[in-house]
Amino acid sequence: xxxxxxxALSARGYDTLTPVQKAVTxxxxxxxxxxxxxxxxxxxxxxxxxxxxxxxxxxxxxxxPAAAPAALVVAxxxxxxxxxxxxxxxxxxxxxxxxVSCIGGMDARDERRAxxxxxxxxxxxxxxxxxxxxxxxxxxxxxxxxxxxxxxEMLDLGFREDxxxxxxxxxxxxxxxxxxxxxxxMIATLAKTYQxxxxxxxxxxxxxxHADIDYQALRVAQRDAENAVINVLRYHEDQVALVFANxxxxxxxxxxxxxxxxxxxxxxxxxxSQADRSHALQAMRDGRARICVATDVAARGIDLPKLELxxxxxxxxxxxxxxxxxxxxxxxxxxxxxxxxxxxxxxxxAARLLKFAKITAEWTTAxxxxxxxxxxxxxxxxxxxxxxxxxxxxxSFAEKLLARHTPEQVAAAYLxxxxxxxxxxxxxxxxxxxxxxxxxxxxxPAGWIALSVGRDDRAEARWLLPLLCRAGGVDKDAIGAIRVxxxxxFVELTEASxxxxxxMLGPDAQLENGVAVRxxxxxxxxxxxxxxxxxGRSPDADTPAPRPPRTEASPARGEPxxxxxxxxxxxxxxxxxxxxxxxxxxxxxRPRDAPKPAAAKPAARGEKGPSxxxxxxxxxxxxxxxxxxxxxxxxxxxxHPGAAGPKGKPAGTGKRFxxxxxxxxxxxxRPGGKPSAKPGxxxxxxxxxxxxxxxxxxxxxxxxxxGKPSGAKPPRRG
Numbered sequence: 001x002x003x004x005x006x007x008a009l010s011a012r013g014y015d016t017l018t019p020v021q022k023a024v025t026x027x028x029x030x031x032x033x034x035x036x037x038x039x040x041x042x043x044x045x046x047x048x049x050x051x052x053x054x055x056x057x058x059x060x061x062x063x064x065p066a067a068a069p070a071a072l073v074v075a076x077x078x079x080x081x082x083x084x085x086x087x088x089x090x091x092x093x094x095x096x097x098x099x100v101s102c103i104g105g106m107d108a109r110d111e112r113r114a115x116x117x118x119x120x121x122x123x124x125x126x127x128x129x130x131x132x133x134x135x136x137x138x139x140x141x142x143x144x145x146x147x148x149x150x151x152x153e154m155l156d157l158g159f160r161e162d163x164x165x166x167x168x169x170x171x172x173x174x175x176x177x178x179x180x181x182x183x184x185x186m187i188a189t190l191a192k193t194y195q196x197x198x199x200x201x202x203x204x205x206x207x208x209x210h211a212d213i214d215y216q217a218l219r220v221a222q223r224d225a226e227n228a229v230i231n232v233l234r235y236h237e238d239q240v241a242l243v244f245a246n247x248x249x250x251x252x253x254x255x256x257x258x259x260x261x262x263x264x265x266x267x268x269x270x271x272x273s274q275a276d277r278s279h280a281l282q283a284m285r286d287g288r289a290r291i292c293v294a295t296d297v298a299a300r301g302i303d304l305p306k307l308e309l310x311x312x313x314x315x316x317x318x319x320x321x322x323x324x325x326x327x328x329x330x331x332x333x334x335x336x337x338x339x340x341x342x343x344x345x346x347x348x349x350a351a352r353l354l355k356f357a358k359i360t361a362e363w364t365t366a367x368x369x370x371x372x373x374x375x376x377x378x379x380x381x382x383x384x385x386x387x388x389x390x391x392x393x394x395x396s397f398a399e400k401l402l403a404r405h406t407p408e409q410v411a412a413a414y415l416x417x418x419x420x421x422x423x424x425x426x427x428x429x430x431x432x433x434x435x436x437x438x439x440x441x442x443x444x445p446a447g448w449i450a451l452s453v454g455r456d457d458r459a460e461a462r463w464l465l466p467l468l469c470r471a472g473g474v475d476k477d478a479i480g481a482i483r484v485x486x487x488x489x490f491v492e493l494t495e496a497s498x499x500x501x502x503x504m505l506g507p508d509a510q511l512e513n514g515v516a517v518r519x520x521x522x523x524x525x526x527x528x529x530x531x532x533x534x535x536g537r538s539p540d541a542d543t544p545a546p547r548p549p550r551t552e553a554s555p556a557r558g559e560p561x562x563x564x565x566x567x568x569x570x571x572x573x574x575x576x577x578x579x580x581x582x583x584x585x586x587x588x589x590r591p592r593d594a595p596k597p598a599a600a601k602p603a604a605r606g607e608k609g610p611s612x613x614x615x616x617x618x619x620x621x622x623x624x625x626x627x628x629x630x631x632x633x634x635x636x637x638x639x640h641p642g643a644a645g646p647k648g649k650p651a652g653t654g655k656r657f658x659x660x661x662x663x664x665x666x667x668x669x670r671p672g673g674k675p676s677a678k679p680g681x682x683x684x685x686x687x688x689x690x691x692x693x694x695x696x697x698x699x700x701x702x703x704x705x706x707g708k709p710s711g712a713k714p715p716r717r718g
Contacts, residue, residue: 001025004061004094005053009046012090017050018043019203024051024177031055033195034177035187038203039327044149044179045087048073052145055175056120057095066098066118068142072170073123074163076153078103078274079281079302084149085123097121102138104128105274112137126154126162133169140166145175151187152180160186167194182320212330215361216339217350219431226257227426228341228366229313233263233291234425235367235375236337240284241309242302243293244316244325254313255293261423268294296321302328312340315349319356341366344431365431372425380418443480447498448523451489452516459484464491471511472501483526490524 017025020038024047034051038044056070057063073088075081085101092099100114102124108131115122115137122129122138132138146167148154154163167176176195180187191198220228233241243258245251248269258265266280266289283289284304292304296316310329316322329336340361342350354361367375390398401410453459461482468491469476480492493501498519502509509517 001050002053002057002061002095005050005091008091008094014046018047020044020201021047021050023201023203024048029199029201031175033175033191033198034201035183035191035195035198036177036179036201036203037181037183038179038201039181042203045084046091048147048149048177048179049088049091051177052147052175053092053095055145056097062096063092063098063120066120068139069100069115069119069122070142071121071145071147072129072140072143072166073121073147073149074126074129074154074166075123075149076125076157076159077297078105078125079277079297080150081123081125082278083303088121088123092121099123102128102132103274108132126159126166130162130165133166140170143170143174145177146170147177147179149179150181151178151190152182152184155184155186155190160190163190164194181324212335213326214335214337215326215354215359216337217342217354217361217363218339218366219342219344219347219363220366221429221431221433222343222345224366224426224428224431225313225341225343226254227428229254229311230258230261230423231367231369231372231425231428232309232311232339232341233258234372234423236309237376237379237422239290239308240304240306241291241311242304242307242328243291243311243313245293245295246314246316248295250314251293251295258291258293263291263423264289265291265293268292268297270295270297296325303331304328306334307331308334308336310336310338312338315340315342315346315353319353322353322357322359366428367425369425369427373419376419376422380415443492443494445495446480446492447495448520449491449493449498449501450518450520450524451491451511454485454487454489456486459489464489467511467515471505472497473504474501483524485526490520490526 020036020042023029024034024036029051031054036044036047038047052071073081073084075084081101081103085099088097088099097120098118099121100111100119100123102111102115102122104125104127106128108128111128111132112135115132124132129138133140148163151163154160176198178187178191178195178198218228218232229243233243243254245254248271251267251269255265255267266283268277268280272280280289280292281302281304284292293313307329310326312322312325316325326336326338329338340350405413451459451464453464461484464482464484465476465479468474468479474493474497478494478497480494481490482492483490502517502519505511505517511517
């Protein structure tokens with residue numbers, strides 16, 4: 001090992017190297033590309049600093065004059081980049097290295113001026129580094145080593161394109177070191193593309209959890225999640241703690257509650273500027289704050305000194321995030337506790353996270369208020385101040401106290417003052433107990449009022465309730481049932497609130513927007529609720545209509561009811577007015593095998609006979625041509641109203657617009673005249689002229705009528 005580097009490690013207190021540091025500094029790996037995965041908190045930053053030192057110094061003990069950078073270190077977050085800069089700063093201090101940072105959120109002009117003065121190592125985030133490269137401020141032509149720290153996190157954050165751009169801009173002869181907690185397929189693809197015969201180094205203990213972290217799953221009631229966080233912090237009173245939440249809003253809310261309890265709290269989330277985040281971390285490092293409430297932005301690479309407690313106020317989204325959150329404690333051989341706050345709704349999710357992360361946690365309950373107070377007494381009795389020899393000033397003051405008060409009074413007052421300096425713990429509900437259901441007191445005595453709006457006015461209880469409270473000056477507890485009817489709405493109010501309610505409304509007794517109010521003498525007759533009325537009730541009826549009595553003709557239960565004929569249709573058995581005027585002998589039933597009358601010839605192909613239910617042709621006149629065409633003056637057929645085609649000819653072909661005639665093509669007589677023979681067969685279904693006609697009605701006229709109904713004067717000719 002290079003002497004200046006060894007001296008820096010000794011001055012820092014490194015007696016032995018961690019497993020990952022020993023693995024990457026092996027002599028056989030000098031100059032090789034590395035793909036390293038190790039447990040979080042295992043000293044990876046110092047590990048790659050030791051790994052690239054021989055490549056950068058090239059056998060010398062010190063760096064030469066600063067010019068174009070020789071090493072590029074890329075980190076996913078600002079906090080991790082700043083931490084890497086600090087670690088490499090003390091590691092390379094004896095060798096005279098100049099380390100420059102290029103981090104998003106910092107002043108880019110200061111960074112460009114620092115790069116112009118020269119640097120040996122550049123540490124930064126992907127976006128800012130690419131910006132300096134494209135602007136020509138960062139020269140990568142002399143790069144000998146590139147380190148991607150937390151490479152899996154950078155790919156998850158969408159920096160793949162930036163990483164590929166920087167790796168392509170650097171010389172091909174460089175060393176490339178990828179450090180990642182896990183090696184997903186994307187990392188393997190990136191290593192295969194941009195590394196040369198990379199050596200895989202894996203020091204993570206597969207299948208075992210971090211030995212220096214004590215995992216606890218604390219069961220709490222659904223409403224006691226934040227109260228449990230307060231009690232856990234109070235139970236571990238003197239420890240530096242990191243509390244994780246999933247959203248910025250949750251971070252702000254939780255930090256406010258803790259600050260109101262007198263706890264020294266800082267926050268860390270993505271909405272803060274880089275300066276605010278740096279101040280928060282510095283406050284944790286110098287002891288001005290002991291609790292940091294953060295989102296997952298702090299889960300990667302944050303190294304807080306003496307951090308012994310991590311609380312998951314909200315469960316992370318996956319097992320990898322759980323490992324990285326918990327990895328903020330138990331670092332460099334220090335012990336730590338990772339506590340998961342588990343509500344009943346999140347119990348199954350917590351079990352899955354622990355299973356996928358291969359973690360065995362102790363399932364217990366959060367410390368109660370009694371547990372916290374008992375812990376305070378233990379800390380008080382074990383305080384080293386009891387064994388110290390009192391000074392003359394302290395002895396003199398103790399004599400004054402004992403002269404005025406008994407020893408019991410002095411001890412009780414001391415305990416009281418001690419507890420006043422600490423936040424009061426919360427009383428927690430038993431997580432296994434069923435939720436308490438408060439029985440609602442009976443409503444009443446009450447009266448009813450009527451509002452002049454209903455379903456027709458789109459009235460709804462959700463906007464009527466605040467309207468009543470605002471206009472009538474009543475509390476919502478004084479309002480009972482709200483029943484919206486078709487034309488009006490009935491509201492139940494307590495008897496005690498009714499006088500004041502109408503006093504607030506004034507003499508007009510109106511709410512906003514002209515809604516009139518009147519008082520009822522008693523409970524109203526309520527119609528069925530809902531926008532649709534039930535069968536058997538009219539929309540405005542308050543009582544259901546009586547059910548009709550059952551008759552012999554009524555169908556039995558389960559049988560379909562007969563469909564009544566439509567008002568505009570004729571019953572199928574009705575022969576129509578033409579047949580009704582025929583003699584009884586003509587309409588009498590006859591056997592099926594009886595011969596048909598000679599007059600009832602079948603219609604020729606293309607001709608249609610009248611339907612039994614068809615009305616007589618009121619446009620027909622004597623003297624018309626056979627076939628049912630109405631006759632005009634002089635015996636000439638007249639056109640059907642609306643059936644005129646171009647040049648006065650009937651539209652269509654065949655008998656499409658002819659009216660039904662008698663048997664054999666004889667015209668039907670006018671209404672009231674002598675009927676013709678028995679109606680002919682039903683019209684053929686293939687006839688398009690009859691498809692859309694209802695039986696018993698003439699076809700609706702099409703177009704502009706050219707003729708007049710019977711009884712009017714015929715049109716003059718010439």
